[in-house]
Amino acid sequence: MTILIALAYLVAAVLFILGLKQLSSPKGARNGNFTAALGMLIALGATLPLLHFTRAGIMITAIGIVIGAIVGTFGARLVRMTAIPQMVALFNGVGGGAAALVAVAELLKFQAHPPFSEALPSVLSIVIGSVSFAGSLVAFAKLQALMTGTPITYPGQQIVNAVLAALILGFAIAVLAIASIPFSFVTLMVLALILGVAFVLPIGGADMPVVISLLNACTGLAVAATGFTLNNFALIAAGTLVGASGSLLTKLMSDAMGRSLGNVLFGAFGQVHAGATAAAGGQSRSVRSASAEDLGTLLAYSQRVIIVPGYGLAVAQAQHAARELADVLERRGVDVEYAIHPVAGRMPGHMNVLLAEANVPYEQLKEMDQVNDDFKNADVALIVGANDVVNPAARSSPGSPIYGMPILNADQAKNIIFMKRSMRPGFAGIDNDLMFGPKTVMFFGDAKDSLTKLVAAVKAA
Amino acid sequence: MNNELLNELTFFVLAVFVGFEVISKVPTILHTPLMSGTNAIHGIILVGALLIAAGANSPVTIALGLVAVTLATTNVVGGFVVTDRMLEMFKGRQPAKAVAPKK
Numbered sequence: 001m002t003i004l005i006a007l008a009y010l011v012a013a014v015l016f017i018l019g020l021k022q023l024s025s026p027k028g029a030r031n032g033n034f035t036a037a038l039g040m041l042i043a044l045g046a047t048l049p050l051l052h053f054t055r056a057g058i059m060i061t062a063i064g065i066v067i068g069a070i071v072g073t074f075g076a077r078l079v080r081m082t083a084i085p086q087m088v089a090l091f092n093g094v095g096g097g098a099a100a101l102v103a104v105a106e107l108l109k110f111q112a113h114p115p116f117s118e119a120l121p122s123v124l125s126i127v128i129g130s131v132s133f134a135g136s137l138v139a140f141a142k143l144q145a146l147m148t149g150t151p152i153t154y155p156g157q158q159i160v161n162a163v164l165a166a167l168i169l170g171f172a173i174a175v176l177a178i179a180s181i182p183f184s185f186v187t188l189m190v191l192a193l194i195l196g197v198a199f200v201l202p203i204g205g206a207d208m209p210v211v212i213s214l215l216n217a218c219t220g221l222a223v224a225a226t227g228f229t230l231n232n233f234a235l236i237a238a239g240t241l242v243g244a245s246g247s248l249l250t251k252l253m254s255d256a257m258g259r260s261l262g263n264v265l266f267g268a269f270g271q272v273h274a275g276a277t278a279a280a281g282g283q284s285r286s287v288r289s290a291s292a293e294d295l296g297t298l299l300a301y302s303q304r305v306i307i308v309p310g311y312g313l314a315v316a317q318a319q320h321a322a323r324e325l326a327d328v329l330e331r332r333g334v335d336v337e338y339a340i341h342p343v344a345g346r347m348p349g350h351m352n353v354l355l356a357e358a359n360v361p362y363e364q365l366k367e368m369d370q371v372n373d374d375f376k377n378a379d380v381a382l383i384v385g386a387n388d389v390v391n392p393a394a395r396s397s398p399g400s401p402i403y404g405m406p407i408l409n410a411d412q413a414k415n416i417i418f419m420k421r422s423m424r425p426g427f428a429g430i431d432n433d434l435m436f437g438p439k440t441v442m443f444f445g446d447a448k449d450s451l452t453k454l455v456a457a458v459k460a461a
Numbered sequence: 462m463n464n465e466l467l468n469e470l471t472f473f474v475l476a477v478f479v480g481f482e483v484i485s486k487v488p489t490i491l492h493t494p495l496m497s498g499t500n501a502i503h504g505i506i507l508v509g510a511l512l513i514a515a516g517a518n519s520p521v522t523i524a525l526g527l528v529a530v531t532l533a534t535t536n537v538v539g540g541f542v543v544t545d546r547m548l549e550m551f552k553g554r555q556p557a558k559a560v561a562p563k564k
Binding site: 020025033037064077091209212213235244347357 | 463465472476479480481484486489490493497504507510513518523526527533534537540545550
């Protein structure tokens, strides 16, 4: 029997690997998800013979599965497309929490002095799982706008975090050395939860995708550690795969933003920012704005329009309105393309998903490298709720926190229509010189309303 | 170090390399779905949660087991469903691609 179970776990592990492989190419991505889900079913099925239910055990198992399945299905089904990033954060957090709790329960089985080979992975799982749980909840709160998305900083923050980490390390060693007083686990867990919160607070909302990806990798490692405690190969295999691929993915994501992971995580953004805005000192600069009618005419008589979508489009659910505008323009013979910056929105791929939902044809979605040379031939760059990804400071001002980030060359277009709700800076918290440029016209308002007005204006033109 | 631990360590190290290798060439647009997919996979912690919940026999283990199973199930179910929802959006583009040469 145990051999059969081990073989089933092996099959599950292979399916996870194949699933990940398929998930990393556009063609097989959806099947990849099914493959991984099949692996999960096999691993769960193979575990059933290992379960020796007590009466209470069967009750709580049933109740837990029913509640979890309902929350998971409805949460994932009903959430709006724009809110998916925070949903991923939430599902990641609960996984980390579960890993920590399983490790605690396993350690409690030993009255005193669990063997080192059991205690060490349990402690790791408790700490990493709790950090992931608390950090993910903060990331959720930031993205859901339950709290401010801007970095929260205070003097001595790094020191406080360092002290927290040192305390956790000290307690972990204490637990391993003198061990197994239930209170010591609880303290360890509480400290790790606090560290999770403290770790994510100073990171801005725009960097949340990278943080969520990192915490995702952490949860994977916590799960793998729990696998060592339980001597369960399914947990070790799946947890390690996620830990490793999640770490690499985190690096790929910060690379796409032109930043190092350290720069994303350790608040450099917030600190440089004060200096950069002070240096720019441009509160008094004036901007041009125009009526929908003027802009409608400009668009209607253009040859080529490039739409640059950003988070504002996602917030306003303006993807359908954007498509409608593109449609009326195309009917008049205007070439329309969408320029997708790799980190536009809150998640890489966020814009592709939203625009695909509005049935925007695939060929119109251009990645940065494909489209950047086209801007100089474009009559209008229509910026819909994007900001930092078109900020020329990334090219020109070495003191700027976003200096070096690859940006879309929207400033090279003959005209720039900058649609924004207000003059407020983007998530990087810095002014955008493009708004003050001579070719730029601001069009203030909610992205969806504004686009709808433009559609009417183009039709009338 | 006993044999089982040695096996587990071997397995762990190999899985690290596989994990790096398997996603080394992923386009930017798939970053989010891929993260969400790996997120669902670490829901495997449900296996661990079931193992501790099944044998629960004291108030503490009952509470721990119940919460762990609930959280882990949410992770698995929510993770796979939300990933599928994201990828469903991508699917709409395939037909568009086929009809493309109309210009």
